Amino acid sequence: MALLGELGETSFSDLVQLYVNGHQTVAVRVQSPEGDSGDFYLKDGDLVHARFGTLAGRDAIRAALRLKAGGFRVEPNVLPPARNVHQNWMNLLLEEALKLDEERRGGRTPVPAAQADDAPPRLARVPTKPVAAVPLSTKKPGPGRKALVAVGTLFVALAAGAVFSLHRAESGRSEPAAPSAAPSAAAAPVPAEAGELLLGMVGPFSGSNREIGRGMKAGLELALALANEGGGVLGKKLRLVAVDDGNEPSRAGAAMRELLEERKVFAVVGNVGSAEAKSTLPLALEKKVLFFGALSGDDALRRNPPDRYVFNFRPSYAEEAAAATHYLLSVRHYRPEELAFFGQDDAYGEAGWAGLCQQMKKQGRDPSAVLRTRYARNSLDIEDAVTKVGQAGQKLKGVVMFATYPVAARFIERTKGLGASLVYTADSEVDSSALAEALVQAKVPVGGDLLVTQVVPLPTSQASAVIRYRDLLAAHALGQAPGSLSLEGYLAGTLLVEGLKRAGPVPDTEKLVAALEGLGDLDLGVGARLGFSPTEHQASHKIWGTLIEPDGSYRNVDLE
Amino acid sequence: MENVGRAFLRLFLAAVALLGATGASGQVQGVTDNEVVFGMSAAFSGTAKELGHQMKVGYEVAFAAANDAGGTLGRKLRLVAEDDGNEPGRALTVVKDLVEQKKVFALVGTVGSAAIEAYLPYLFDKRMIMFGSLSGADFLRNDPPDRWIFNFRAGYAEETEALVRYLVKVRHFKPSQIAFFEQKDSYGATGWRGFARQMRRYDYDTERTLRVGYQRNTLDVDEAVKLVHKHAGHLKAVVMVATHHVAAKFIEKLRGVDLVYGNVSAVVGRELADELVQLGPTFAQGVITTQVVPLPDSRATAVLKYQEALHRYAPDERPDFVSLEAYLAAQVLMEGLKRAGKNLNTDSLVDALEGIHGFEMGIGVQVSFGPSEHQGSHKIWGTILDARGNSLPLELE
Numbered sequence: 015m016a017l018l019g020e021l022g023e024t025s026f027s028d029l030v031q032l033y034v035n036g037h038q039t040v041a042v043r044v045q046s047p048e049g050d051s052g053d054f055y056l057k058d059g060d061l062v063h064a065r066f067g068t069l070a071g072r073d074a075i076r077a078a079l080r081l082k083a084g085g086f087r088v089e090p091n092v093l094p095p096a097r098n099v100h101q102n103w104m105n106l107l108l109e110e111a112l113k114l115d116e117e118r119r120g121g122r123t124p125v126p127a128a129q130a131d132d133a134p135p136r137l138a139r140v141p142t143k144p145v146a147a148v149p150l151s152t153k154k155p156g157p158g159r160k161a162l163v164a165v166g167t168l169f170v171a172l173a174a175g176a177v178f179s180l181h182r183a184e185s186g187r188s189e190p191a192a193p194s195a196a197p198s199a200a201a202a203p204v205p206a207e208a209g210e211l212l213l214g215m216v217g218p219f220s221g222s223n224r225e226i227g228r229g230m231k232a233g234l235e236l237a238l239a240l241a242n243e244g245g246g247v248l249g250k251k252l253r254l255v256a257v258d259d260g261n262e263p264s265r266a267g268a269a270m271r272e273l274l275e276e277r278k279v280f281a282v283v284g285n286v287g288s289a290e291a292k293s294t295l296p297l298a299l300e301k302k303v304l305f306f307g308a309l310s311g312d313d314a315l316r317r318n319p320p321d322r323y324v325f326n327f328r329p330s331y332a333e334e335a336a337a338a339t340h341y342l343l344s345v346r347h348y349r350p351e352e353l354a355f356f357g358q359d360d361a362y363g364e365a366g367w368a369g370l371c372q373q374m375k376k377q378g379r380d381p382s383a384v385l386r387t388r389y390a391r392n393s394l395d396i397e398d399a400v401t402k403v404g405q406a407g408q409k410l411k412g413v414v415m416f417a418t419y420p421v422a423a424r425f426i427e428r429t430k431g432l433g434a435s436l437v438y439t440a441d442s443e444v445d446s447s448a449l450a451e452a453l454v455q456a457k458v459p460v461g462g463d464l465l466v467t468q469v470v471p472l473p474t475s476q477a478s479a480v481i482r483y484r485d486l487l488a489a490h491a492l493g494q495a496p497g498s499l500s501l502e503g504y505l506a507g508t509l510l511v512e513g514l515k516r517a518g519p520v521p522d523t524e525k526l527v528a529a530l531e532g533l534g535d536l537d538l539g540v541g542a543r544l545g546f547s548p549t550e551h552q553a554s555h556k557i558w559g560t561l562i563e564p565d566g567s568y569r570n571v572d573l574e
Numbered sequence: 575m576e577n578v579g580r581a582f583l584r585l586f587l588a589a590v591a592l593l594g595a596t597g598a599s600g601q602v603q604g605v606t607d608n609e610v611v612f613g614m615s616a617a618f619s620g621t622a623k624e625l626g627h628q629m630k631v632g633y634e635v636a637f638a639a640a641n642d643a644g645g646t647l648g649r650k651l652r653l654v655a656e657d658d659g660n661e662p663g664r665a666l667t668v669v670k671d672l673v674e675q676k677k678v679f680a681l682v683g684t685v686g687s688a689a690i691e692a693y694l695p696y697l698f699d700k701r702m703i704m705f706g707s708l709s710g711a712d713f714l715r716n717d718p719p720d721r722w723i724f725n726f727r728a729g730y731a732e733e734t735e736a737l738v739r740y741l742v743k744v745r746h747f748k749p750s751q752i753a754f755f756e757q758k759d760s761y762g763a764t765g766w767r768g769f770a771r772q773m774r775r776y777d778y779d780t781e782r783t784l785r786v787g788y789q790r791n792t793l794d795v796d797e798a799v800k801l802v803h804k805h806a807g808h809l810k811a812v813v814m815v816a817t818h819h820v821a822a823k824f825i826e827k828l829r830g831v832d833l834v835y836g837n838v839s840a841v842v843g844r845e846l847a848d849e850l851v852q853l854g855p856t857f858a859q860g861v862i863t864t865q866v867v868p869l870p871d872s873r874a875t876a877v878l879k880y881q882e883a884l885h886r887y888a889p890d891e892r893p894d895f896v897s898l899e900a901y902l903a904a905q906v907l908m909e910g911l912k913r914a915g916k917n918l919n920t921d922s923l924v925d926a927l928e929g930i931h932g933f934e935m936g937i938g939v940q941v942s943f944g945p946s947e948h949q950g951s952h953k954i955w956g957t958i959l960d961a962r963g964n965s966l967p968l969e970l971e
Contacts, residue, residue, distance in 0.1 A: 347779040476698050477718035478924070478945055539928075539945030541718030558717070570717070572771060 233503020632900020
């Protein structure tokens with residue numbers, strides 16, 4: 015699980031070196047004391063993608079190497095969005111060390127200019143004489159400290175790398191025993207090891223939604239860790255590898271291809287996002303790979319009858335919208351003409367609106383009386399919606415929102431600023447604690463007027479499944495606070511593991527589908543029985559209502 | 575070589591597991607091969623002392639009968655009860671003493687919602703089971719249920735739901751003709767939740783309900799009485815979530831107004847009846863109370879056994895709703911202990927209790943638990959008082 019640390023204690027070069035030597039796949043996030051942050055990705059020990067603030071590729075690496083302080087966080091098994099570093103780490107480190115040294119001494123840059131991002135990949139072999147360079151630079155009078163450290167690191171790294179390779183070769187593992195510390199940039203991806211079942215995930219691990227990817231992954235890994243502690247599933251250890259799509263639907267397809275074609279994952283689990291699913295799902299269906307427990311309530315993942323390879327844990331957006339609408343109509347006793355809808359102008363918002371309409375019709379009400387407003391995806395432009403709500407004035411009493419949390423927070427702040435006294439609802443994909451925090455920080459008075467529907471119990475619950483989840487979190491994910499997302503990941507992962515256990519000694523996708531469809535009625539202690547069948551590929555239909563308190567916490571309320 | 579190594583490893587693991595198992599059973603607090611010790615915090619002094627007393631009697635006679643028959647799996651059951659005076663502050667101290675000094679295995683039959691609320695976080699922290707409390711409060715009935723909390727009885731919200739349903743469906747009152755009278759705390763709030771939920775099923779906006787109340791630990795019902803008087807013209811019934819002293823006072827002060835009064839089980843049928851009878855014959859008659867167990871003088875199998883045990887082990891006690899509830903809860907607990915087997919600890923008991931489905935005692939309802947269900951019974955019985963204060967069965971449906 016994630017590793018946290020201080021760059022003052024472990025330098026960036028040492029940190030990267032560690033994972034280079036281990037041939038590991040990790041995402042390293044660094045943060046400078048000034049607040050700049052960067053993301054660096056190693057794929058099987060090869061540094062392939064770098065970004066720091068607005069810098070990319072080699073410039074980003076250079077900036078990170080110069081950090082004397084700051085924090086880092088390492089997330090294992092996260093694959094990069096795309097390659098933008100085409101040089102071997104060892105060469106880079108060496109060149110940068112020399113360059114830094116030159117700079118410190120006031121000289122010009124002796125090394126060739128940094129390669130542009132889109133420069134053709136240079137298959138940089140490990141130089142046969144890097145060691146020679148070391149005494150050269152140490153001999154120089156008064157080299158910069160950084161250069162010394164970097165070069166020292168190189169020494170250690172080479173030695174460690176050699177030992178590591180030796181060790182690996184001796185233990186007879188299947189990894190390519192690299193002849194030197196640095197694997198070639200063209201190293202073939204390491205497929206799942208024998209005795210291992212590899213699962214894949216596409217989600218955001220950089221950008222503003224990175225906590226969503228992290229939370230989901232952390233939760234899934236708890237379920238896998240629990241299974242592995244018990245010897246794995248039928249002797250196989252479960253491992254999850256994630257690809258960062260940066261929350262961009264356009265990158266999700268490539269990320270998915272990486273998982274299916276390069277990594278050859280057995281199943282895809284916990285993918286994040288509805289728009290992303292549009293490009294990832296067809297690939298899974300085409301290759302007949304299981305698409306399990308995505309973080310999306312989209313109807314495209316919930317066909318009737320259900321797609322054979324698609325299984326969901328969570329209720330649909332429409333179900334959440336219906337529950338919120340029922341709450342406003344029956345618990346709050348508002349009439350349709352007293353309600354508004356505020357939604358993102360895409361599939362997510364459409365699904366919310368459809369759920370609202372269904373519920374209205376079910377209760378014999380007219381949805382056309384509801385004021386419908388929109389905003390553009392990936393924008394904070396809510397002026398039109400705010401104006402419409404303002405024009406409707408005091409007659410409005412409730413708003414069903416299908417918006418991301420920064421947008422929802424601003425919408426609440428702005429409409430309250432107009433003097434409106436409304437009850438707002440938000441769905442479970444809104445990060446409810448982030449939303450509450452944003453409101454409390456903006457000093458927007460709240461209390462009893464924001465209902466967030468949830469598809470998992472409160473992460474602070476004392477229910478059996480939630481206690482187990484928190485115990486596992488404490489044991490395996492140090493520093494990760496309990497949250498709805500990782501709880502959902504844990505529950506979805508638990509169902510998948512249960513399916514795998516029942517799929518037979520040599521699980522293939524067809525057997526797994528059959529096993530999952532046989533999970534009729536499982537009580538994990540979350541308040542609802544969970545299960546699948548040939549005609550039901552959604553485990554849970556249960557929705558909890560939580561109402562915000564003035565301090566930004568939430569309490570459970572009846573939705574019926 | 576490898577095989578030998580593996581075989582050795584397996585042997586070693588088996589030995590560790592064995593050690594772990596015996597070690598665990600030796601270490602479980604309050605459990606030995608011969609005995610299991612349970613703790614109970616309740617009021618044995620002050621106005622609520624009768625509740626604590628009856629609760630203790632019910633568990634004790636159940637345990638005594640079981641112990642005479644050899645105990646559960648050879649273990650005798652023992653109850654250590656301490657007086658918390660129904661004061662939240664004192665209750666925490668009492669429970670800490672039970673857990674840390676008396677070294678009890680689990681708590682059973684605790685009494686007093688406010689007191690329980692005070693020590694619940696402590697119990698969670700200790701991961702200790704609390705079984706069969708005399709409380710129908712919502713906070714003991716979370717969704718999903720708290721791992722350590724098991725209830726035998728239905729909740730107050732289910733009782734007020736049943737009362738509203740009875741008044742509307744059986745008595746044919748309109749939702750607007752029913753008022754709500756409550757103690758202003760979590761007890762009243764729980765009752766209101768059930769009341770409102772049932773009203774919503776009749777599409778009635780509870781904003782329009784006449785909702786009146788009194789402060790906890792007072793007898794001050796004048797304001798509530800005044801408001802009911804003011805609307806007496808169109809009211810037919812009041813659903814009450816109060817203690818028996820207050821309920822009696824409220825009914826007394828509304829003399830002359832023709833209303834149906836519906837109470838929940840926490841008023842303790844007999845005590846309310848006694849108070850009303852003392853006021854005069856007209857007060858008791860027609861007052862309704864919902865119950866979470868059958869009539870204590872019923873001839874049902876489980877109730878006969880209860881009467882027998884009471885007669886034998888507590889001959890001075892009269893059959894009573896509260897001691898019957900405790901007795902029945904104890905039967906379910908003992909079923910769980912049996913299923914948990916020799917290796918009794920908190921987790922094995924939780925798992926064993928969660929495995930109880932359709933447990934039949936002969937009370938007209940099967941008791942079931944599960945990982946998502948920690949309340950054994952959802953059944954509500956109706957009782958109605960006659961002029962002399964006798965509880966008679968009332969059909970609620």
